[in-house]
Amino acid sequence: MTFQVIACGNLDRGDDAAGLLVARRLRQLGVPAHEQSGEACVLMESLAGAEKVILVDAVAAEDEPGTIQAWNANLVPLPRESFCCSTHAFGVREAVELARTLGRLPRTLIVYGIAGRNFQMGAPLSPGVAEAVERVVQRIATDFFSATSAENLFAGTVREII
Numbered sequence: 001m002t003f004q005v006i007a008c009g010n011l012d013r014g015d016d017a018a019g020l021l022v023a024r025r026l027r028q029l030g031v032p033a034h035e036q037s038g039e040a041c042v043l044m045e046s047l048a049g050a051e052k053v054i055l056v057d058a059v060a061a062e063d064e065p066g067t068i069q070a071w072n073a074n075l076v077p078l079p080r081e082s083f084c085c086s087t088h089a090f091g092v093r094e095a096v097e098l099a100r101t102l103g104r105l106p107r108t109l110i111v112y113g114i115a116g117r118n119f120q121m122g123a124p125l126s127p128g129v130a131e132a133v134e135r136v137v138q139r140i141a142t143d144f145f146s147a148t149s150a151e152n153l154f155a156g157t158v159r160e161i162i
Contacts, residue, residue: 005031005140006046007056008038008092014123015065015116018058018133021125022112025137031144040095047099052108054140057092058129059113066128067115068136073100074109112136 007023010016023033036043038057047053060081061067071078077100078093092111099105114132118124 003052004046004050005033005054005056006036006043007033008036008043009058010037012121014118014120015114015126015129016058016119017125018114018116018129019056021130021133022056022114022136022140025133026140029137029141031141038091038095040091040098043092043095044099044104047095047106047109048104050106053106054110054112055092055096056112056114056136058116058119060117060119061113061115063115064128065115065117065126066130066132068132069113069115071111071113072109073111074105074107078111112140 005023005026007019007026009019009021011020019038020035023035026033034046036046055073059069061069063069073096078096080093096105096109096111114129114136116126116129118126
């Protein structure tokens with residue numbers, strides 16, 4: 001069974017760095033995690049080769065910066081309003097939904113979205129987003145290293161706020 005964590009973002013755009021920071025922290029803890037910009041074609045190719053994927057990205061939300069949402073993308077489409085701030089014409093949401101249409105989603109795809117507010121070039125990371133990065137890291141790492149990681153890691157609800 002192939003498993004991977006894919007984290008998307010841009011370190012130079014404030015809260016958009018959240019996903020990449022999750023990946024870097026996970027690797028420090030010994031959890032394999034890949035970094036991507038979120039460009040749709042590259043992301044779709046990464047999804048095609050795995051059975052189980054956790055995808056982490058910053059999202060635009062009305063919630064306070066640092067609010068964490070999780071979706072089981074095999075059960076529901078990703079909300080357009082949350083994934084509208086890509087620096088690409090086609091980003092994470094479009095990649096996931098196109099992969100769904102083409103029948104190329106992994107058997108299990110859990111998406112964590114960390115709410116951000118400031119995505120401007122050169123902006124600092126919001127304190128709430130920095131705290132959320134560590135909460136997502138701890139959740140993924142704990143499940144990954146637990147004896148029942150396969151069950152826990154992918155037993156998400158349709159949508160939850162953590």
